[in-house]
Amino acid sequence: MEPDNKIARHVAIIMDGNGRWAKRKHLPRAMGHRKGVEAVRELVRSLKHTEIECLTLYAFSSENWKRPEDEVDDLMNLMRKFIKSDLPEFIANDVKLHILGDWRGLAPDIVAMLEDALEQTSGGSRTLAVALNYGAQAEIAAAARSAAEQGSITEEAIEANLYTAGLPPLDLLIRTSGEVRLSNFLLWQAAYAEMIFTEVLWPDFTFAHLQDALDQFAGRERRFGGR
Template identity: 50%
Template structure:
C-alpha cells in the first residue's frame, strides 16, 4: 500500500458548467468528495494524504470565485476540526499562509493545534502552494543557516533540503492522482514526487468516488518500482 497519496483535485469548474451551475457550486460539491476520500484513506490506514486545494497561481481566477473559495475554506476549518480529532487525523496546512486573511490564518492555527496529538493519519492540505515556491523557501532557510555558520554549504545533502520543505517529516509521495483528464502536475510537490507513480483519470473531482481511489491504488500496487535500478 502507498504510504503517501497526493491528489490534484481537478475539474470542479467543468463539473459546474456541465450542470449549468455557477463555478462555486462545483467547489461545494467537491467538499463531499474530500470527506469521502479522507474517510476511506483513514480506513485503509494510509499514513499520509495530501490534497491540492489552492495553488499560488489560482489567485488569477475571477475575484468572486477566489473570495467564495476562501469563505468555503474558512467554514470547513471551523466545521471539520473536531471531526478530525474524533478520527485521529492530524491536519497540516502547507503553503504560503501569509497571503491568507487573518481569520483563515487563525482558523488554521486552531485546527493544527487541536489535531497536533492525532497519530492515525496526517492530512496535508496545500493552500497558496507551489512546488517552486516550496523549494525556493527551503533554499532560503538553508542559506540563512549557512550565513549563521550553522551549516557547511559543501556538506548540504538532499535530506537537508527535505527537512526545510513545507511537507516537513512526511515521506516522499508514492502515488500522485490527478482527476479530470489533465496530465500534468501543475507545480505540485515537485521535489516530493521525484519517484512517485502517477495515475490520471478522466473523472471530474466532484464525481470521484472511493471506488476510483481503490482503482488507483490497485493500479499502483501492480507496478514495479525500481527507483533507478534496472
C-alpha cells in the same frame, strides 16, 4: 525492515475539474467547488479503510489568486465553512492536519482558524496535508535559501526544509479531470512517485476511485532508478 513498496503510505491528489463538472450540469462554478468539498469530506472519512498514513490535497495554489475575485472569495468562504464544520470530525477520527504553503498569507481569520485546527489535531495518528497558497518552485527556492543559511546546500538539507519535512515520502500522485501535468505541485517530492491521471472530474471522485488507484499502485514495480 524494508518498506513495502506495494503500499502507498503517502498519496497526493490534484483535485481538478470542479468548474467543468458545474458547466456540464449547467450550474454556477461555485456549485462545482461546493460539490468538490463534499468529495474531500467523503475521502477523508474513508482513510480509516486504507493503509494511507498521509493524504495531501492541492486545495489552493499561489497561482489561483489570478482567478476572478468572486471565485476566490467563494473558495475562501468554503474553506472557512469546511474548517468549522469538519474540525470535530477530524479530532474524532484521529486525523492530524498539516498545512503546506504560505498559508499565513491568507486572511487573518482563516489563519487563526487554521492555527486552532493545527493545535487541536496535533495528536492525530493519520495526516491530512492541505496545500494552501502553495507553489512547488517557491517551496524549493525557500528550502534552498534555508539550507544555505544553515550550511551546505545538499539534497538532504533542502528536503529537511521543505513543507513536507517529517511526512512519509510521496508514493502516489493522482490528478483528476484528464489533465496530464503537475501544475507546480510537489515537484521535488514527486521525483520517484508513481502517477495516475484519471478522466474523472473531482466532484465525482469517490473512495472506489481511490481504491482503484491504490490497486494500480500495488501492481507497479518501483525501481527508484535501479534495475
